Each structure stands twice: as structure tokens, then as C-alpha cells.
Amino acid sequence: MEALPADHRDAIIMWALAKLDVVAFVAASAAVAGAALLMLTLALVLKGAPPGVPVGPNLAELAVVFPGYSVSAVGALIGGAYASVVGGVAGFLLATFWNVAHALFLAVIRMRANLASYSID
Amino acid sequence: MNEQTERDGVTDRDVLEATLRFNTLVFSIILGVFAGAALLALSLVAHYGHGMGRLAVALIGVFLPGYGATWPGALLGLFWGFVFGALLGAGIYRINTRNVLERVDELVIAERGANGFARAVLRLDGHSLGLAMGAVAALGLVTTTDMLVARGTAAESVHARLLSEVLPGYTVSVVGSIIGAMELFVVAYVFCRGFVTIYNWVAERRQRR
Numbered sequence: 001m002e003a004l005p006a007d008h009r010d011a012i013i014m015w016a017l018a019k020l021d022v023v024a025f026v027a028a029s030a031a032v033a034g035a036a037l038l039m040l041t042l043a044l045v046l047k048g049a050p051p052g053v054p055v056g057p058n059l060a061e062l063a064v065v066f067p068g069y070s071v072s073a074v075g076a077l078i079g080g081a082y083a084s085v086v087g088g089v090a091g092f093l094l095a096t097f098w099n100v101a102h103a104l105f106l107a108v109i110r111m112r113a114n115l116a117s118y119s120i121d
Numbered sequence: 122m123n124e125q126t127e128r129d130g131v132t133d134r135d136v137l138e139a140t141l142r143f144n145t146l147v148f149s150i151i152l153g154v155f156a157g158a159a160l161l162a163l164s165l166v167a168h169y170g171h172g173m174g175r176l177a178v179a180l181i182g183v184f185l186p187g188y189g190a191t192w193p194g195a196l197l198g199l200f201w202g203f204v205f206g207a208l209l210g211a212g213i214y215r216i217n218t219r220n221v222l223e224r225v226d227e228l229v230i231a232e233r234g235a236n237g238f239a240r241a242v243l244r245l246d247g248h249s250l251g252l253a254m255g256a257v258a259a260l261g262l263v264t265t266t267d268m269l270v271a272r273g274t275a276a277e278s279v280h281a282r283l284l285s286e287v288l289p290g291y292t293v294s295v296v297g298s299i300i301g302a303m304e305l306f307v308v309a310y311v312f313c314r315g316f317v318t319i320y321n322w323v324a325e326r327r328q329r330r
Contacts, residue, residue, distance in 0.1 A: 016140030
């Protein structure tokens, strides 16, 4: 790791053009998305339903896109795993788009600076 | 840090505002594209998927005029998704960065990039992100619920009422929307704190290597 610039102005610009750590962003997105569906499913399982009434019939429709998912303890783990993958992909796309936009912006600045330094004379 | 520090007649606040405008635009476009693409995909799935996703499309269509499980409806969803996604993105980014000038040194990890140029990796602030996401989520729930109440269809909103299964006390009413919004704020805040803790921990460990 490098020391941060002593100049506050430079620190602001560095922060503004900083990239996201894609691996860290994917890990965090996957963990949070997986935990969200896991906890949501377990909450419905713990809450339960009257005899003869299915538990969480609306959430159970996720099985259409997440094969094997159900509103049960095992289903919560399966759903959590699927949600982690979806969250990870979304996190990867978001972090990548952010980094690409800033890399393009930096490239344009560098190109303009280079062009400005040339002289026809 | 004195935000009035001047160099060439420009204060640190001016520099920050200029950079915030650019980053707000970038984040808005990303979230707009995500939201638009998600609504487009959901509509097309509902159109071609033998009923799958139709319920969600119908629910969203209550709030987004013209949105439905048809090609024109999907294209309108792309438009509405982009508009609302961009607005939400701008709101989230602005709330998230409202105190950044005082804490900017804590929010970057500097690394040596290609050609010896220093390039920073962003650190996130869990409290700010939690407040931003929580505020936007809570405001969204109040707005959508109160729209249902104002339309006079609150009693028929069976699916909106399902939220009470995860947000105790929520009902499709003005009071219920405020109770639900407070709970949703807390949930969003906690998840954001968790997200940021994991992100910063992994990012710092990777930079230390």
C-alpha cells in the first residue's frame, strides 16, 4: 500500500477517481444477497402456517427460477446459494461498470493532456 | 480539514462538487441501466414464460403507466426503469457522500498502479451507505403504499399486504406504511453495514498483500 497524498486536494481527486475492488464487491454482494434470502425464508419457516396451509406460497414461486428451492430449512440454504450467485453477478457488473467508466474518464483526461502538450511549432 | 483552502481561486469544496457531479452521473446511469434492463427482462419473461412473472409485472404496472407483459410494455419498462433507477442512484450517491470532504482520507486505499502512477481503491462508509439505502427504501415504501391508498385500491392490494409477513405492523394504509418504512430502514441499514464491513475487510486484505 502507498501512503496517501498529503495534499487534501489530491486526496479528493484520488477518492473521486478511485476504483472499486471487484473481488471485494463481489464477495460482499454475494454474502448479503445470500443472507437476505436465507433469512427471509427461515423467517417464514419459523413463523409457520396453520395446518393444511402451505408456508410462504408466494416466495415458493422462486422455485421456477431457482430449481430445488422451497420454503423450508433446506430450501433456505439452496435459495441462499442461488441468491449469492445472482448477487455476486450483479456486484461484478456494477463494480466493473464503475471502474470502466472511471478508466475511460482518466484515459480521456490523459489524452487531452498529451494533446495539449504538443506544439505544431 | 479547512474546506475553504484555496488554490488558483478554487476551494476544496468546488473540486469535490465537480467530482461528485461526475460520479453521481456515472452511478445514476449504472443504476438506471440495471433497473431498465431488469424491468425489460421481467416483462419479456412474463410474455414468453407461460405466466411466470406476470404477477410481478402486474404489480409494478400499477405504478409505472404502460408497463406490462407485451413488447411495447417491456420497452416502456426499460424507459421507466432507467428514469427511476437513475433518480434513485443520484439520491443514494448524494446522501452517501454528504460528509465526504471531512473524511476523504479514510475513504481511499492508495496503491501503486501501472507506470508508477498512484491509483486508489475505494473504501466505503457503512453508516453513510446505510442511511442512504435505508432512506431511499423507506421513502419508496411510503410513496408506493400511499399511492395505493390514494387510488382507493388499498383494500384490494392483497400482494402488497404480503409485506406484513416480513415487516410486522405494515398495512396498506398511511400509518402502516410509516411503520413498515421504519422497519425497512433498519433492515436496509443493517444489511448495508454488513455489506460494507465485508467489502472493506476484503479490499484491505487484498491491498496489504
